Amino acid sequence: MRPECRRRLLAWFDKSQRELPWRQTRDPYRVWVSEIMCQQTQVATVIPYYLRWMERFPTLPDLARASEEEVLLQWQGLGYYRRGRMLRTGAQQIHQQGWPASALEWRSVAGVGPYTAAAIASICLGEPVAVVDGNVERVYARFMGDSTPGESLQRPAAAWAQAWIDPSRPGDWNQALMELGALICRPQQPQCSQCPLASECRAKTEGRIDQLPVPKTRRPTVELRLLTLVPVFGAELGVELISEGSWWKGLYQFPTAKSRPVAIQGPTLALLPRVRHQVTHHKLAFESELIQMAHRDSSLFWFPSDQACPWPLPVPQQKILAAARDFLNSHSPTR
Ligand code: SF4
Known part of the structure; x- marks a missing residue:
């Protein structure tokens, strides 16, 4: 130069x-x-x-x-x-x-x-x-x-x-x-x-x-299916602290796992729309269900479903929350 x-x-x-x-x-x-x-x-x-x-x-x-x-x-x-x-x-x-x-x-x-x-x-x-x-x-x-x-x-x-x-x-x-x-x-x-x-x-x-430049070799994409259960009790929704993993550790989520989270038991109120999200080379698909809880599980953090979640949520969990709210609003007895 x-x-x-x-x-x-x-x-x-x-x-x-x-x-x-x-x-x-x-x-x-x-x-x-x-x-x-x-x-x-x-x-x-x-x-x-x-x-x-x-x-x-x-x-x-x-x-x-x-x-x-x-x-x-x-x-x-x-x-x-x-x-x-x-x-x-x-x-x-x-x-x-x-x-x-x-x-x-x-x-x-x-x-x-x-x-x-x-x-x-x-x-x-x-x-x-x-x-x-x-x-x-x-x-x-x-x-x-x-x-x-x-x-x-x-x-x-x-x-x-x-x-x-x-x-x-x-x-x-x-x-x-x-x-x-x-x-x-x-x-x-x-x-x-x-x-x-x-x-x-x-x-x-x-x-x-x-x-130019000659491209980098891309890492192969990994597809991951996750199941999210959104617990409902009265007019509240429950989330848990994410304590493991590097992506979202320290944030909160509706109980989510590769297989059905056993701690969340109750009848399914609704199947929510699938949420897709990509992190690095991982393509995630969240299948979500709204679950009617028989009691207010004390291991979860509860907040009113018509208010913003007071704890930080990853983007796919925010989308799941929006879908859960849509369902609850459209099935509210006051409507
Ligand atoms: S290839 Fe890039 S550096 Fe070269 S002339 Fe075009 S814009 Fe400029």
Whole structure:
């Protein structure tokens, strides 16, 4: 890459970057929260969560003092809940030990890997460490015409991004490459006519854009059928705490298992519509039944069926709750 190409990229970023609520700040708390939320989640989805989060936990001490349940309630619907739990643990750590002063120190914070540490250190501390995500890998593979397949692309992409990082604007350099990948050098139909790197792009010159990057091998999909029983007693519904498993640990659910949960006994009031949900390479299908309970089981947490569940629920459980409510409303004796 020639220096003027790098200048063009930064000039393009200055002019064309999206206005995002966490841009124009170097506050490490705000940047850290935004980086964690944006992992595996689209920016448009993150924005309302980020804004609500900053209202509820405006400073690091606010987050450090919050209960895990409050944090998961704010995270509800964003998925990959471990991220929310780790943010809270990391906040407690920083509250006790002080703010990290380098990318290396950031890596000792709970839930912060090399990517996030580099992003925060480059934006907030001006440390010249390159950040490589899927967007940067794609820009690199096309710009350099590199056919290295799948996971192996990370290393040469990181070396390239590090070699060309602008030491006077490392945070902007990292964000400019990622923004270029997100807006212009998109996976499908890249907008090469608007690209500040077009004059030196090998994939464009060689007519190989649609062949690069060489795709990763996908993990085979695993299909899983789950049975959910929604306990009803009077005008209340019962949920249980999810204590096992990494997806939703710490959240709540209607009793759910691969086979019929034995603790929930009673006549079936209704079969609810099937709910489908995908987590990583797992395709889940929830078959749900509304169960009339003979007693108010004390091992469950009960809440009025016409009010919001006060405990955080994973997205498929929120859909099951909505279906249960629809049924109960349409069969209410007062209608
Ligand atoms: S010229 Fe096209 S393929 Fe090359 S980096 Fe720019 S957008 Fe990507």
